[in-house]
Amino acid sequence: MLSPKLSPILRQYIIVIGATLSILSPGFSLGWGSPVLVKLMKVENSTEMILSKPITTEEGSWLVSIVSLISMFAIVLIPLANVIGRKYCIVLSCLPNIIAGLIFVFSDKFWLVLFGRGLCGVSIGLLFPIISVYSAEISDKEIRGTLCSFIQIICALGCVTMFIVGPFISYISLNVLYTCITIVSSIPSLFIPRSPYFLYSKGRIQESLQVLTMLRGSEELAKEEIEQYSLYKRENEIEISKKIYKEKTFWKAIFISLTLAILSQCSGYNSVSFYLLTVLESTETSISPGIASAVVGGIQLFGACITACIVDKFGRKMILFSSFIGIALGMCGLGTFFKIKETQEIHGILNFLPIISIIFVIFSFIAGPASILFTLAAELFDRPAKTVGTSIAILVNMLFMFLAIKYSGIITSYVGLVWSYWMYSCISVLSCLFVIIFIPETKGKSFAEIQDKLKTGKSKMSFHVVTIRS
Template identity: 30%
Template sequence: MDTERKMSTPLLSSVGDEASSVPTRILILTTLVAVFGSYVFGSAIGYSSPAQSGIMDDLNLDVAEYSLFGSIMTIGAMIGAIVSGSLADYAGRRVAMGFSELCCILGWLAIAFSKVAWWLYVGRLLVGCGMGILSYVVPVYIAEITTKDLRGGFTAIHQLMICFGISLTYLIGAYLNWRLLAVIGTLPCLAQLLSLSFIPESPRWLAKVGRWERSQSTLQRLRGRNADVSQEATEIRDFTETFQQQTEDSIIGLFQLQYLKSLTVGAGLIILQQFGGVNGIYFYASSIFVSAGFSKSIGTIAMVIVQIPMTALGVILMDKSGRRPLLLISASGTCLGCVLASLSFFLEDSHRWTEFSPILALVGVLVYTGSFSLGMGGIPWVIMSEIFPINVKGSAGSFVTFVHWLCSWIVSYAFNFLMTWSSTGTFLIFSSICGFTILFVAKLVPETKGRTLEEVQASLNKISNKEDLNLE
């Protein structure tokens, strides 16, 4: 690329320069295909709660064995996370999604036809591998195909579909055998697998691998036939070329001072999201309600009723109120929910107001679930997909996704043992972590609403203009 062209084209476009932010039909359909993977993610998380009693009875598993089944998925997800960035970078976003769905289909079938515990574990591990890849590639792919004014809401659909997958699995699982529930889990996997050939590849990935003409034609297809994409395409090309020249796409390249804030924000949000207790509550919701003396079926249905509209509200507000306000409200709500649940178990243990403690436990879990769905569930993934430049996006995504699943495994495996130790203490620990999340967001997390990916990445990584990028 010649120097004159680089100098005459601003690296970072103004708000009005980007192509129209009205979503095209192909953009909507492409996003829907991508979030089939998010539904798979949610159904896998939701499976262990309604299936618990049936699996334990049919295969004679004790609490420790079932805890292994519930948590081994996160071990598989860690494996998937390790390869997710490299797979998505070298083979493309669509190939990565297709490979993940093959893992999930094999895993669900192994669970459905298992006769012994080992086959359960193998199946759950395979589903986890697929989830580890999906949890990275779906939000990244959506962020890379959308405009800056639509990116937050469209990427947040990832969390909405996770929530829908959890909720629908809870509802269906209340009436169906655990084996049939596992077979049903293959259907959304097949739906995405068969649809991937009909959607375009990410234009930013195409630019990364040097397919400039195809990148621009794909961008044109996504933005609409009559949209002017020349400035956006040039911006993507300049930014991609410069970052690739500056740093190699590797784990070693990720741990540089210029990426410190991006890494701290991305990994920090994910760690706090998980240590706030979400997977313990989602995986074992039924047992929480039983421990509190409340009907597990009523409690589960109430969770479903709260989750979906709150997640949908978060999608709507994402590009209106911004990421930070939603995160602050969400973290505050999860903190309050854990305090209420802790108080419920304290009253039950001390034999005070025992007639109110089950209702208080339900209210606490619902406040937590609704608040988490509003922001903490989806926004960390949105921000993760926005803050890392293309040259380290694969390694950074793999690292952050690995950290997510490592923390998830710790929480999901330890949760039953923590509840045996002290239900009150468990939720107090979660509430204190949620409280710290409020401080973390207030001090460190930037607002990314209404900014292009290149603008966000340049500001976070201490790069503000073409001179800093050595374009001259």
């Protein structure tokens, strides 16, 4: 139990970080393909026997994309969070990643490694939505955006570790590190409190009140929040499950969440990030791919940290708009580089255009859609629909992630590198328009206020004006 001397805000930070550390392993999984595919495809690597034979390009694409494919099917297990609770779902969701790590260390068969990657997808499909909901239910509305952004910070930390360490150590050593860190990062989730809303929904009102009092620092504030829960409870007694799908606000939240997820995955980030070393090698520049991936990994972590610091000051809308502009510029830069490369040899400062463009894309995506999507999904849906709505949004996100990873190469082969990157740039510009017109600002608003804003339809929308308090 946390010391009563700690401030309520600090308690919330500690609890959410403890739960979110479980995302470190999915971060490893998402960054795994960049350094590992190069190792698994090398025929001449006689000093270290990895698999029984080198993998093909097609097999490599499956190793990368199967994570998002399986995570879609894993999402059907999310209603379990309403049965055993968010905490124990988080704990159980860590187990597939641990098993996957052991498979990577001891297996030399491609199909077993592919199976292990599928297990990684199970963990990702469960952990992201459940921790998003848990963090939103634990947090005060004033710091909800910051605490929900920790998911992307921890995930980015896992990716950074892969990018920095992966190219420079052996395949076995990398996966031993993966397994050990997965086990250690899962331990704090055993000690976090249960969700107060879940406890209340199961009739354990006194336990819910105790958790809320610890989180809010005052029994009076805790009772006020319990009173809000009681409104949802009364709704549940009048067949809320049927009523909720007829409400305009639910479908509005679905439309916003799903469209944002689709546009984010179609922005081209995955074709750059998951095949980072391959992209850099295709530029034939003088930049070392290993060094470049380490730098990009650091930028990725920096972007996630920046968002956590500013999301509750500038709001979700402004960050999303600025981020899509950054992605558009980065993709335009990559397309321009390959267009120039078609007609002349690259010299001087133009050698740095690809890495600068890639940094723009990765920083902007991580600071914007990647960090805000899960926060926004957890905020837009009313409490009774939160797990269902968030699950649908993340399912669609994972579906389009799979399609983007698996078929980006096919798109590029048809239209060429230049036009594929310019196409991604145009999609990002369209995403900016969607943000301006449709996405409401949820910063500093209670869940009831957000639902009211969705009902009135007046969210369309001036950018949030930042006020600085002395």
